[in-house]
Amino acid sequence: MPYPEVLVLLGVLSVATGCAHGLARWRPPPPPAPFAAIDGLRGYLALMVFVHHGAVWWGYLPTGQWQQPPSRLMNNLGEGSVALFFMITALLFGHKLLQARGQPIDWLRLLVSRVLRLTPLYLVAMACLFTLVAVVSGGRLQSPLPQVLLDALRWLLFAIPGVPDLNGVTATYVMVAGVVWSLTYEWAFYAALPWLAMALGQRVGARWLLASALLLATIGLLAAWQHLLQLRYLVPFMAGLAVCGLVRWPCFVQRARGRVATLLLLGLLATGFLARPWVYSPVPMLALAGAFALLAAGNDLFGLLRSRAARTLGEMSYGLYLLHGLLLYTLMRVMTDARGWSAGAFALAQLALVPVLVGLCFAAHRLVERPAMQRVDAATGRLRSPRRRQADLSSPRLR
Template sequence: MGPTDPLFAVLAVGLALGVVRACSRWLPTAPTAGRNAAIDGLRGYLASRQWTAPPSRLFTHCGESSVTLFFMITAFLFVRKLHAARGGFGWGEFFLGRVLRLVPAYALAMGLMFAVVAVESGWTLFEPKRVVAREVAQWLAFSMAGYGLVNGFGGTHLVTAGVVWSLACEWHLYLALPLLGLILGRRAGALPCLVAAASLALAAWQQPHLAVMPAQAAPGPEHPAASL
């Protein structure tokens, strides 16, 4: 019996369910208004990650499929918000909330990553300044325009475990919501709709198979894939 034997997965899930059951019985918490308790619990189960695909198909499924389901739940929650906003959806407030939620933590992560690259590079530029500036800009844009090495440092993506690709998918969803809202009768201004169209065009250009979005990063040839 090896570490990737399905029995270990069954035991791990059983143990997790037992702990959750015990905590819910001995440490009950009141549900928060406006929250979907079942969905919140499922999101917790899906928060797994991996560096490379294991030899077991079961464990590969637990890693990659959980990311896909996580995206589906996120889409469900925000489309439900659109559907519930009968008196009009506050787009400005929504996007401001997304920026305040994601940008500060991401900026800190990028600052630390750039610091690691600088230290590992011996504070020496190995590429032209304009090239390094373009590489930095790609990372700062939540990898929506792709991402790769910075200053030729081969371990750039390893500093963040190679998981920032999921943020690009998240932002594409947020930016596409004004167009999705039109289907539900939630009007948005011309600018949000134009931004949404541009975001979808960029996503289609980067990933033509939008019908089945991959649950794994599409890295360049310089490094292996790493998924949540």
């Protein structure tokens, strides 16, 4: 029996939406947002990456080779969703910079917010990863302790210096489904924001430009050293910045929300995910960029992306993206050996993980992510000099 990829995709999205609908009553109504449809999109993108990695696992179990699935759809669900994530990052921060014209940007607060947004849950994921390594290695030290500590440090640095095997456990990166690679590009984009702001006509202090250049150089050198630096992954960021300018045209925004535009949006998404074996070909990338432009302009797929369920999934999208690999590994290798399963049994097991994943990420958002983000102002205030703190009280600044 072949892997039922379409049924798995539809099943995962449906079950997750149902779970989020039930959980939505435990969260306050979402506040107004300039890109509400994009907020609803993020959770579904993370779930499509989960579906993609299920297909990767289906090929990995009998062969031991972690590689792209042969199916065009299953392959592009991963690459295409991450490309759209990159576009979202560029759109949101490009929008902030454009809105800030003529206002000072609080770079320290922006840096603190990014650290508190990405780091706490990442540390939770790393704690889970280290625990899995200890379980798989039988709780015994299989490599010299200094090497284990050095390798663990490389993982803790968002794996920018690479993803080494930990304590002799081969292919440690499989435990997280290899998702950490994309965070290198996220951090590089954040590091480049002062230079991007200057390119948009914003005045930026020399110290922030220097810090930005040093951080970019460090990330670039470490990524190049590990052969992780791929310039093609910068294309979605540029597309997101272009869309950021496009959605400022009222005529485009008005037309993007009509029914004809929705049909065009569905066609562009189908083209982006199915037209070529690889989304970084010109045609699918242009199609995804076009679809993203319509979504950013407010097309919400007949209201689906503005629903409370979609917005709830969107809030936990980072957790869905970061933690699903750990669950897949726990099921496939720790709790049971899935190598003898039929395609139907494998698909049902992946569907059974969805409520667990959604519930876990909902709890992680409420207990880890949201409290961390609520401390941004307090953490920023502690890092300021007393003189600068007093000046901020009398001067409005972009946050």
